[in-house]
Amino acid sequence: MFVRITDRTYRPNSLSDFGMTTSTNQIVSLSEFTYKKGREIFGEKEPAEFVFQVKQGAVRTYKLLSDGRRQISAFHLAGDIFGLENGAVHRFTAEAVTQTTVRLVRRQSLEAGAETDAVVTRNLITMTTDNLQHAETHMLLLGRKNALERVAAFLLEMDRRMVPGSQMSLPMSRRDIADYLGITLETVSRALSRLKAENVIGFVGENHREIVLTDRIRLETFDMPA
Amino acid sequence: MFVRITDRTYRPNSLSDFGMTTSTNQIVSLSEFTYKKGREIFGEKEPAEFVFQVKQGAVRTYKLLSDGRRQISAFHLAGDIFGLENGAVHRFTAEAVTQTTVRLVRRQSLEAGAETDAVVTRNLITMTTDNLQHAETHMLLLGRKNALERVAAFLLEMDRRMVPGSQMSLPMSRRDIADYLGITLETVSRALSRLKAENVIGFVGENHREIVLTDRIRLETFDMPA
DNA sequence: CGACGAGTTGACTTCTCTCAATGAAGGTGG
DNA sequence: CCACCTTCATTGAGAGAAGTCAACTCGTCG
Numbered sequence: 468m469f470v471r472i473t474d475r476t477y478r479p480n481s482l483s484d485f486g487m488t489t490s491t492n493q494i495v496s497l498s499e500f501t502y503k504k505g506r507e508i509f510g511e512k513e514p515a516e517f518v519f520q521v522k523q524g525a526v527r528t529y530k531l532l533s534d535g536r537r538q539i540s541a542f543h544l545a546g547d548i549f550g551l552e553n554g555a556v557h558r559f560t561a562e563a564v565t566q567t568t569v570r571l572v573r574r575q576s577l578e579a580g581a582e583t584d585a586v587v588t589r590n591l592i593t594m595t596t597d598n599l600q601h602a603e604t605h606m607l608l609l610g611r612k613n614a615l616e617r618v619a620a621f622l623l624e625m626d627r628r629m630v631p632g633s634q635m636s637l638p639m640s641r642r643d644i645a646d647y648l649g650i651t652l653e654t655v656s657r658a659l660s661r662l663k664a665e666n667v668i669g670f671v672g673e674n675h676r677e678i679v680l681t682d683r684i685r686l687e688t689f690d691m692p693a
Numbered sequence: 694m695f696v697r698i699t700d701r702t703y704r705p706n707s708l709s710d711f712g713m714t715t716s717t718n719q720i721v722s723l724s725e726f727t728y729k730k731g732r733e734i735f736g737e738k739e740p741a742e743f744v745f746q747v748k749q750g751a752v753r754t755y756k757l758l759s760d761g762r763r764q765i766s767a768f769h770l771a772g773d774i775f776g777l778e779n780g781a782v783h784r785f786t787a788e789a790v791t792q793t794t795v796r797l798v799r800r801q802s803l804e805a806g807a808e809t810d811a812v813v814t815r816n817l818i819t820m821t822t823d824n825l826q827h828a829e830t831h832m833l834l835l836g837r838k839n840a841l842e843r844v845a846a847f848l849l850e851m852d853r854r855m856v857p858g859s860q861m862s863l864p865m866s867r868r869d870i871a872d873y874l875g876i877t878l879e880t881v882s883r884a885l886s887r888l889k890a891e892n893v894i895g896f897v898g899e900n901h902r903e904i905v906l907t908d909r910i911r912l913e914t915f916d917m918p919a
Numbered sequence: 920c921g922a923c924g925a926g927t928t929g930a931c932t933t934c935t936c937t938c939a940a941t942g943a944a945g946g947t948g949g
Numbered sequence: 950c951c952a953c954c955t956t957c958a959t960t961g962a963g964a965g966a967a968g969t970c971a972a973c974t975c976g977t978c979g
């Protein structure tokens with residue numbers, strides 16, 4: 468249950484072990500750690516000691532209301548950095564969606580790097596700005612799109628971000644998708660069924676998370692761009 | 694109609710005219726400009742030449758869908774900085790909610806300042822992070838709160854941000870509030886009527902934008918915190 | 920093998936939207 | 950200064966989209 472606390476006693480190597488490559492825009496660190504499915508990586512209001520990069524797997528970050536309603540603000544896939552959007556204290560909870568390996572660096576070290584290296588600084592700003600842009604786009608979705616548009620937008624976003632290929636394998640459950648899109652899991656399921664019935668998407672494997680975009684053009688019309 | 698284009702040919706004074714005070718965390722510039730109610734300050738996809746600070750009045754920033762649905766991402770009140778959250782190109786439209794005076798600085802100058810001054814850099818990051826935090830909180834509202842909770846949260850936010858006093862004078866219309874909260878103006882109106890009927894708020898003037906929070910404690914219970 | 924979790928689907932409910940009417944406020948021009 | 954027009958806000962009635970509750974299927978896993 469609280470293995471994660473033990474987990475987080477793990478310490479990455481010190482300052483000299485990481486750097487930032489301008490070419491890849493990724494924080495590079497030799498420090499890695501793996502979380503099992505559903506494990507909490509950090510909790511809301513905890514001090515933000517580390518910044519993370521997903522090496523493999525997927526992470527969800529979310530906020531809760533007191534009665535349990537959940538809003539997932541983002542899914543972080545391989546390559547993505549998370550935990551940076553926070554200040555001294557984490558502003559939401561991060562959990563492993565599937566078994567996930569992350570690289571981590573001390574936040575303090577990063578900030579020290581930013582003091583002396585303008586490139587590191589610029590990258591920090593860029594990453595924060597990217598997060599902000601994603602949040603803005605998502606606000607438009609949450610505030611003004613209907614269920615079908617939300618699900619279409621989600622599929623297109625995931626298709627764009629996941630490894631290229633004819634099909635995609637979604638790591639997250641229908642409930643996760645629902646909490647990301649601000650609807651219920653039943654509504655997600657109905658929207659997917661409708662898209663399947665109209666031959667816009669197809670289900671591939673026997674679990675229902677392998678999806679192929681049969682008609683991307685039509686899917687984009689469901690999404691409805693600005 | 695296109696006066697704003699003329700407006701924007703106005704040029705702020707050069708680099709030497711602005712700086713950033715660490716004590717107030719505000720960009721200081723002698724360059725000012727005033728927009729009439731409803732005027733566009735900048736449009737989505739326009740090059741982001743300036744960063745703005747509201748001196749007086751209020752600004753809304755929003756995104757549109759092709760069919761006209763609008764999502765206001767934020768209201769910027771006196772003292773607030775906006776246009777920074779953007780990259781080289783503005784990611785949304787900014788309009789004056791009421792007659793509004795802004796200070797402005799060239800974006801390029803700011804970036805030059807960031808190169809040489811770590812304090813400026815830190816403030817830039819802080820401001821972007823603040824925007825991000827607001828967006829995250831708003832995603833929770835848009836994705837998971839009901840109409841009454843949204844309106845209650847809005848009133849508490851405005852009360853917190855506007856000049857202290859027993860009552861507040863909202864600069865924006867019901868439609869603006871609705872597009873900020875992801876509901877319709879009728880639903881906003883009904884929620885306000887209900888809060889008034891329950892003596893949680895009161896209307897003061899003869900226009901319906903002067904509001905007093907009669908029972909802040911109860912209003913907070915309607916909002917429902919995390 | 921059985922329990923459990925995930926997903927789908929149906930029936931019904933509910934919340935918000937849509938459409939419409941009304942009244943008040945504010946701006947404009949004669 | 951006032952009549953007129955437009956905009957804004959409120960309120961009601963009905964429609965509709967999404968939520969809730971529940972049943973059922975299908976893998977997975979102990």
